[in-house]
Amino acid sequence: MGSLVGSIDSTSMFHRSQFMWTDVKYFGDLVWRAPGFFFRELGEAGKPNQLNAFGIENAGIAILLDGRPMNDPVTGTYNLYEIPLEFIEQVEILDRSGGILFGGGTTKAAVNFVTRQYNAIRPMTKIRYVQASPENILTDGLFTQNLARGANLTLGFQRHVSNGRYRNASLDSWNVRARVRYNVSDRLNISLMEFYTKTINGMNGGVDLSVPTPVFDNISATVKDTASERVKRHDLTLSMIAHVFEDSLSTTQLSLYYSTLENEYNEESTTFQNLRASFFRGIRLSQVFDGSVGSAFLGFEVQEIYVDSSRYVPGRNETMSAFFGKLSMRLGNLLTPSFFARFENRRSKPFLSYGSDVEMKLGPSVAFFAGFSVSGPAESNAAEPIELFSSDSSILQLGTLSREKHTFLEGGLRFFPDESFSLSI
Numbered sequence: 001m002g003s004l005v006g007s008i009d010s011t012s013m014f015h016r017s018q019f020m021w022t023d024v025k026y027f028g029d030l031v032w033r034a035p036g037f038f039f040r041e042l043g044e045a046g047k048p049n050q051l052n053a054f055g056i057e058n059a060g061i062a063i064l065l066d067g068r069p070m071n072d073p074v075t076g077t078y079n080l081y082e083i084p085l086e087f088i089e090q091v092e093i094l095d096r097s098g099g100i101l102f103g104g105g106t107t108k109a110a111v112n113f114v115t116r117q118y119n120a121i122r123p124m125t126k127i128r129y130v131q132a133s134p135e136n137i138l139t140d141g142l143f144t145q146n147l148a149r150g151a152n153l154t155l156g157f158q159r160h161v162s163n164g165r166y167r168n169a170s171l172d173s174w175n176v177r178a179r180v181r182y183n184v185s186d187r188l189n190i191s192l193m194e195f196y197t198k199t200i201n202g203m204n205g206g207v208d209l210s211v212p213t214p215v216f217d218n219i220s221a222t223v224k225d226t227a228s229e230r231v232k233r234h235d236l237t238l239s240m241i242a243h244v245f246e247d248s249l250s251t252t253q254l255s256l257y258y259s260t261l262e263n264e265y266n267e268e269s270t271t272f273q274n275l276r277a278s279f280f281r282g283i284r285l286s287q288v289f290d291g292s293v294g295s296a297f298l299g300f301e302v303q304e305i306y307v308d309s310s311r312y313v314p315g316r317n318e319t320m321s322a323f324f325g326k327l328s329m330r331l332g333n334l335l336t337p338s339f340f341a342r343f344e345n346r347r348s349k350p351f352l353s354y355g356s357d358v359e360m361k362l363g364p365s366v367a368f369f370a371g372f373s374v375s376g377p378a379e380s381n382a383a384e385p386i387e388l389f390s391s392d393s394s395i396l397q398l399g400t401l402s403r404e405k406h407t408f409l410e411g412g413l414r415f416f417p418d419e420s421f422s423l424s425i
Contacts, residue, residue: 014093189241194234261276
């Protein structure tokens with residue numbers, strides 16, 4: 001349940017068995033391991049960070065939790081600090097076809113956090129504590145127990161606090177999660193999850209160089225202004241995975257999700273204040289067919305977004321619908337071509353994204369791979385609401401945004417002399 005690729009690999013560098021006993025605090029400490037991904041942060045815990053994948057920044061990368069979207073519907077971004085690693089079984093990096101199918105036709109990559117499913121006959125409690133400089137503390141608590149045969153309750157919390165390096169850079173972030181999972185039978189599994197996050201983040205405009213104080217002294221240095229951001233969100237998800245057909249590899253997954261977000265930004269020096277509320281809800285259905293000559297993946301998704309009017313972003317209500325699929329063939333043991341496409345309608349403007357990739361074995365431990373994809377929505381269709389409709393002294397939208405189009409080409413060699421080692425060029 002929750003996996004978009006349909007399998008869990010305990011040898012993956014993004015599996016919990018590989019990272020849980022390290023000192024990593026959040027996924028940003030791990031993402032450097034993924035080829036083509038780059039991560040940039042401000043050096044302070046919890047502050048806005050920037051994830052890049054193949055030249056596409058935050059708003060073009062889909063962040064998913066068990067296959068349901070988590071990106072802010074206004075900015076298109078998500079703070080990776082808010083995903084507790086104790087809650088994660090494996091992180092799936094979906095690029096190439098995966099980025100288009102699951103992240104939407106405008107993205108080149110998607111990151112899916114697959115949550116851990118427990119089966120605890122006896123009650124289990126776990127505490128994880130990480131302390132780092134400067135005065136940065138992360139605490140995670142977990143409790144799980146089966147309520148009845150086939151039913152499990154999991155409760156957890158994470159608190160991340162930091163005083164920050166400079167004045168007005170403190171962080172106080174809470175995450176509370178709860179899930180009830182019920183195995184109706186060996187062919188049907190259902191879970192209901194609530195994911196609550198509240199963050200208070202101190203934000204300054206950097207050190208004021210015009211003041212004659214040591215800029216690298218965190219006590220005496222003068223920062224430019226005093227601002228704070230408060231973010232509160234609820235994410236409710238009902239998930240189901242089933243074997244509708246006799247083939248155990250042909251699975252059906254259904255997700256119903258609802259999210260509410262509240263964002264408040266205050267800047268004391270200029271009395272600037274911006275309050276924003278939004279919600280989004282949707283349904284996602286996918287079906288996998290597996291056969292002797294290949295496999296097929298088909299899906300359907302509908303999402304409704306509502307953005308409440310604020311001082312700088314007017315209220316918006318829009319709907320997105322999409323059909324997507326992938327066909328993979330096995331031409332003997334040497335050649336595996338696949339074809340994929342996603343047809344999406346957003347803001348009453350349809351567009352098609354498509355591509356293909358192939359892998360061919362050149363020997364027992366070496367393979368050649370190549371692929372391409374083309375994605376390009378209708379004019380202004382890729383933009384987030386903050387790009388389309390914001391208007392103030394720093395963002396002035398005078399007309400429609402230009403058409404955005406992405407072409408992705410790749411090719412290389414993969415070496416796999418044994419199960420524990422793989423090298424791609």
